[in-house]
Amino acid sequence: MTTELSPDALAGLLEEARQDHQDLAGRGLSLDLTRGKPASGQLDLSEALLSLPGSGRHTSADGADVRNYGGLQGLPELREIFAGVLQVPAAQLLAAGNSSLELMHDCLVHALLSVVPGAESRWVDQERIAFLCPVPGYDRHFALCERFGIDMIPVPMTPDGPDMEVVERLVAEDPAVKGIWCVPKYSNPNGVCYSDETVARLASMRAAASDFRIFWDNAYAAHHLTDEPVEIADLLAACAEAGNPDRAFVFGSTSKITAAGAGVAFFGSSPANLQWLLGNNAKRSIGPDKINQLRHVLFLRDADGVRAHMERQRALLKPKFEAVARILDAELGGTGLATWTSPKGGYFVTLEVPDGCAKEVVRRAAEAGIVLTPAGATHPYGDDPRDAAIRIAPTYPGLAELEQAIEGLAVCVRLVGYEQLAR
Amino acid sequence: MTTELSPDALAGLLEEARQDHQDLAGRGLSLDLTRGKPASGQLDLSEALLSLPGSGRHTSADGADVRNYGGLQGLPELREIFAGVLQVPAAQLLAAGNSSLELMHDCLVHALLSVVPGAESRWVDQERIAFLCPVPGYDRHFALCERFGIDMIPVPMTPDGPDMEVVERLVAEDPAVKGIWCVPKYSNPNGVCYSDETVARLASMRAAASDFRIFWDNAYAAHHLTDEPVEIADLLAACAEAGNPDRAFVFGSTSKITAAGAGVAFFGSSPANLQWLLGNNAKRSIGPDKINQLRHVLFLRDADGVRAHMERQRALLKPKFEAVARILDAELGGTGLATWTSPKGGYFVTLEVPDGCAKEVVRRAAEAGIVLTPAGATHPYGDDPRDAAIRIAPTYPGLAELEQAIEGLAVCVRLVGYEQLAR
Numbered sequence: 001m002t003t004e005l006s007p008d009a010l011a012g013l014l015e016e017a018r019q020d021h022q023d024l025a026g027r028g029l030s031l032d033l034t035r036g037k038p039a040s041g042q043l044d045l046s047e048a049l050l051s052l053p054g055s056g057r058h059t060s061a062d063g064a065d066v067r068n069y070g071g072l073q074g075l076p077e078l079r080e081i082f083a084g085v086l087q088v089p090a091a092q093l094l095a096a097g098n099s100s101l102e103l104m105h106d107c108l109v110h111a112l113l114s115v116v117p118g119a120e121s122r123w124v125d126q127e128r129i130a131f132l133c134p135v136p137g138y139d140r141h142f143a144l145c146e147r148f149g150i151d152m153i154p155v156p157m158t159p160d161g162p163d164m165e166v167v168e169r170l171v172a173e174d175p176a177v178k179g180i181w182c183v184p185k186y187s188n189p190n191g192v193c194y195s196d197e198t199v200a201r202l203a204s205m206r207a208a209a210s211d212f213r214i215f216w217d218n219a220y221a222a223h224h225l226t227d228e229p230v231e232i233a234d235l236l237a238a239c240a241e242a243g244n245p246d247r248a249f250v251f252g253s254t255s256k257i258t259a260a261g262a263g264v265a266f267f268g269s270s271p272a273n274l275q276w277l278l279g280n281n282a283k284r285s286i287g288p289d290k291i292n293q294l295r296h297v298l299f300l301r302d303a304d305g306v307r308a309h310m311e312r313q314r315a316l317l318k319p320k321f322e323a324v325a326r327i328l329d330a331e332l333g334g335t336g337l338a339t340w341t342s343p344k345g346g347y348f349v350t351l352e353v354p355d356g357c358a359k360e361v362v363r364r365a366a367e368a369g370i371v372l373t374p375a376g377a378t379h380p381y382g383d384d385p386r387d388a389a390i391r392i393a394p395t396y397p398g399l400a401e402l403e404q405a406i407e408g409l410a411v412c413v414r415l416v417g418y419e420q421l422a423r
Numbered sequence: 424m425t426t427e428l429s430p431d432a433l434a435g436l437l438e439e440a441r442q443d444h445q446d447l448a449g450r451g452l453s454l455d456l457t458r459g460k461p462a463s464g465q466l467d468l469s470e471a472l473l474s475l476p477g478s479g480r481h482t483s484a485d486g487a488d489v490r491n492y493g494g495l496q497g498l499p500e501l502r503e504i505f506a507g508v509l510q511v512p513a514a515q516l517l518a519a520g521n522s523s524l525e526l527m528h529d530c531l532v533h534a535l536l537s538v539v540p541g542a543e544s545r546w547v548d549q550e551r552i553a554f555l556c557p558v559p560g561y562d563r564h565f566a567l568c569e570r571f572g573i574d575m576i577p578v579p580m581t582p583d584g585p586d587m588e589v590v591e592r593l594v595a596e597d598p599a600v601k602g603i604w605c606v607p608k609y610s611n612p613n614g615v616c617y618s619d620e621t622v623a624r625l626a627s628m629r630a631a632a633s634d635f636r637i638f639w640d641n642a643y644a645a646h647h648l649t650d651e652p653v654e655i656a657d658l659l660a661a662c663a664e665a666g667n668p669d670r671a672f673v674f675g676s677t678s679k680i681t682a683a684g685a686g687v688a689f690f691g692s693s694p695a696n697l698q699w700l701l702g703n704n705a706k707r708s709i710g711p712d713k714i715n716q717l718r719h720v721l722f723l724r725d726a727d728g729v730r731a732h733m734e735r736q737r738a739l740l741k742p743k744f745e746a747v748a749r750i751l752d753a754e755l756g757g758t759g760l761a762t763w764t765s766p767k768g769g770y771f772v773t774l775e776v777p778d779g780c781a782k783e784v785v786r787r788a789a790e791a792g793i794v795l796t797p798a799g800a801t802h803p804y805g806d807d808p809r810d811a812a813i814r815i816a817p818t819y820p821g822l823a824e825l826e827q828a829i830e831g832l833a834v835c836v837r838l839v840g841y842e843q844l845a846r
Binding site for chain 1: 460461463466471476477481488489493520522524525532535536537547563567570683703706707708709710712713715
C-alpha cells in the first residue's frame with residue numbers, strides 16, 4: 001500500500017488512531033459481531049409459534065396425524081408455501097428438521113457412502129474429491145469439506161457470482177471436482193447476487209464428473225433489505241433445460257425467517273436426487289417433526305404470509321445495516337484504508353482492509369472487547385491469502401451496541417492501516 | 424413337526440381352518456399390525472405439548488434463548504429429567520432431535536468417516552466391519568448395517584439377553600466385530616430384559632477390537648406393562664468399572680412417551696465419546712430444536728412426571744396386550760401350533776409358529792386384509808432361517824380392530840400349521 005500523505009500527516013493520523021484505540025480499550029466494551037444470529041426482537045416476530053399448533057390441531061392437509069411417525073418428505077402444505085421462495089416445485093421439495101446445514105452434511109455423507117445418481121462409485125472410494133469454493137464464502141461449508149477430507153479449490157468472486165471462466169475450466173478439466181458451494185442470493189459474506197448469466201453457465205457448463213453437484217445454499221432467498229427484492233434465475237429449471245437435471249441440490253430454511261434453532265429446513269432437487277435422499281433418509285429416520293411443520297403452516301399461512309413476515313424482519317434489520325454503512329462512511333470514507341459492501345439483503349457486510357491487515361484488525365478489536373469473526377474464516381482452511389477480508393454480522397447486537405462496535409472497528413482499521421503505511 | 428392327532432382328526436381341523444379362513448377373507452377386513460406406532464389415544468395424553476411452551480416462554484434454565492442458535496448438547500434441565508430413566512449422568516447425556524434412530528445412524532457415519540475413540544483408523548478404511556445382531560431383533564438396526572455394508576452376525580437370544588457364550592467368543596476372536604445391537608429392556612420384538620449378569624459380561628468381556636461399541640438402544644426404558652417395572656443394570660457404569668469406559672453408546676427417546684414424530688432423542692456415553700459426537704455434530708448443525716426441548720421440560724416437569732405419564736400410557740396399552748394374550752390362548756392354546764411372548768413392557772409380542780410357516784401365515788393374513796410385519800424382518804437381511812418368528816405390534820389399532828386382527832391371525836396359524844401337518 002502506498003499513500004499520498006506526507007510523513008508528518010501520516011504520523012499525526014497514526015498518533016490520533018493510537019490515542020483513539022487506547023480510549024476504546026479503556027471503555028471496557030464487550031461486544032460480539034461474530035455470528036449471523038437473529039436478534040431477540042426478530043425472534044419475537046414469531047412469538048405465535050410458541051403456542052401453535054394449539055390443542056386439537058394435529059392433522060395435516062393430507063389427513064396424517066402430525067404427532068405420529070411417518071411422512072418422510074414433510075407436509076405438502078408447507079412445501080407449497082416455500083416452493084416459490086426456493087424455486088423448487090413442491091413435489092420436488094423435502095421439508096426436514098431444523099437445519100439446512102444438516103441436509104448439506106447428510107448429502108455429502110450419502111454421496112460418500114452411497115452412490116449418488118450419475119456416479120460411478122461412492123465418493124469415499126475415489127482417490128480424491130474436490131469442491132470449488134467461491135471466496136469469500138461461508139465458513140461452515142468449508143468446515144464440512146475439511147471434516148470429510150474433501151479438497152477445497154478457491155475461486156474468486158465477482159459482482160455477478162463466482163468467476164465463471166475459472167469455474168468452467170476447473171469443472172470441465174478435473175473429474176475429481178464433484179461440487180461447488182454457492183450462496184446465490186445476498187451471498188455470505190459479501191452480499192453478491194448471482195446474475196442470470198452466471199446461473200445459466202452453471203447449469204449448462206460441461207462437467208468432467210458425471211456426478212458433479214451444485215450445492216445451492218439459498219439461505220437468504222427471502223431476506224431482502226431494500227424496496228427492490230433481488231430475484232435470481234431458477235437454477236433447478238435451468239439445469240433441467242440444459243440436460244443436467246440432477247446437477248442442483250437446493251437448500252433453504254426458515255432459521256432466519258421464524259426461529260433460528262427451531263425452524264424448518266428444505267432440500268429441493270430433481271426427482272432422481274429427491275428419491276435418492278428420501279431412500280437414504282428412510283434408513284435414518286421415521287420422519288421429520290411434522291408438528292413443527294404444521295406450526296409453521298399455521299403461522300406463515302402462504303407465500304404472501306412469508307413476504308409480509310420478511311417485511312417485518314426488514315424493518316428491524318435495515319436500520320442496523322444503515323448504521324454500519326453510515327459509520328464506516330463517516331469514519332473510514334476517504335481514508336483509502338477500507339472498502340465495504342452495501343448488501344441488498346442477507347446477514348453480512350464484508351469489510352476489506354489493506355492486504356495483510358485483517359488479522360491485526362481483528363486482534364486489535366478483541367483487545368478493545370469487540371469480538372469479530374476470525375479473519376480468514378471466509379476462506380478455505382481459514383486462510384485468506386491476502387489477509388484482507390473481515391466479515392461483519394450486524395444483526396444480533398442492539399442498535400446502540402452495534403454502533404459502538406462499528407465505531408470501535410473503524411478505530412482499529414485506522415490504527416492498523418496507518419501503522420502499515422508508516423512502516 | 425409331528426403330531427399325535429389321528430389323520431381323521433387332523434383332516435377335520437384342517438377343513439375347519441380352511442372354512443374359517445374363507446369366512447375371514449370374505450369379511451373385507453383392512454387391519455394393520457405392522458409397526459410399533461402409538462395410537463392416537465396415546466398421543467392425546469400429550470395434547471398440552473401442542474400449546475407449549477406458550478407465549479413469552481423461551482428461556483432455558485441456563486438463561487439461553489431457546490429460539491436462537493446454539494446449545495449443541497441440549498437443555499440441561501431436560502437432560503436432568505432423563506438421566507435416571509436412561510441411566511446416564513446428565514453431564515454425559517446429549518438431547519438432540521426427534522429420532523434416536525438418527526443418532527444411531529450418525530454414530531455409524533461418524534465412526535465410518537472419523538476415528539472413533541480407541542480406533543486405529545476410520546471404519547470405512549477397514550477391509551471388513553461386522554456387528555453382532557441378537558435375533559430376533561429390530562429391523563431398522565439391521566437396515567442400517569445393510570446400508571453401510573456392515574456384516575451382520577446373528578446371535579441367538581435367551582431369556583436373559585443374547586447368548587453371552589457366543590457373544591464373548593466372537594468379540595474376543597474377531598477384530599472386525601466392532602459392535603453389537605442391543606435393546607436391553609422389553610426387547611423388540613420378544614420382550615426380553617437383559618439380566619444383570621448379561622450386562623456385567625457385556626461390560627467386562629474382552630474385545631479384540633479396541634474400538635468395539637455396544638449400541639444400547641434403550642427404547643423402552645420407561646415403557647412398563649405390569650405393576651412391577653423391570654430394572655436393568657447400568658451398562659455405562661458397568662463399562663467404566665470394568666475399565667472399558669468408552670464401550671457403550673446409549674440411545675433413547677420420547678417418541679413413545681410424548682409424540683412419535685416430535686419427541687426428543689438422547690445419546691449418552693463416556694465423556695470421550697460424548698466429546699467425539701459433539702465435535703462431529705458441531706460440523707453438522709448449529710444446535711437442536713431447543714424450543715421443543717423446553718416444551719418437553721414444561722410438560723413432563725421431572726422424572727416423577729415421566730413416571731406418571733407412562734402410567735397413563737400403560738392404562739391404554741395393557742388392555743391391548745391382554746387381548747392379544749387372551750385371544751392367542753383361546754384360539755391357539757393347546758394346539759401345539761404356536762408359542763408367544765408375554766412381555767412386561769415395550770411394544771411387541773413375538774409369535775412363534777412351526778418352522779417354515781411364518782411367511783405363509785403372513786401371506787394368508789394379507790389375503791384376509793390383515794397386514795403383518797414381513798416374516799423375517801426380525802432377522803438380518805430379512806432372513807429368519809427357521810421361518811418361524813412373527814412380530815405383532817398391538818399398540819396402534821383400536822381394541823376392537825386389534826381383537827379382529829388377532830382372531831384372524833390365529834385362523835391363519837391354524838390353517839398353515841394344519842396344512843403342514845397334513846403334508
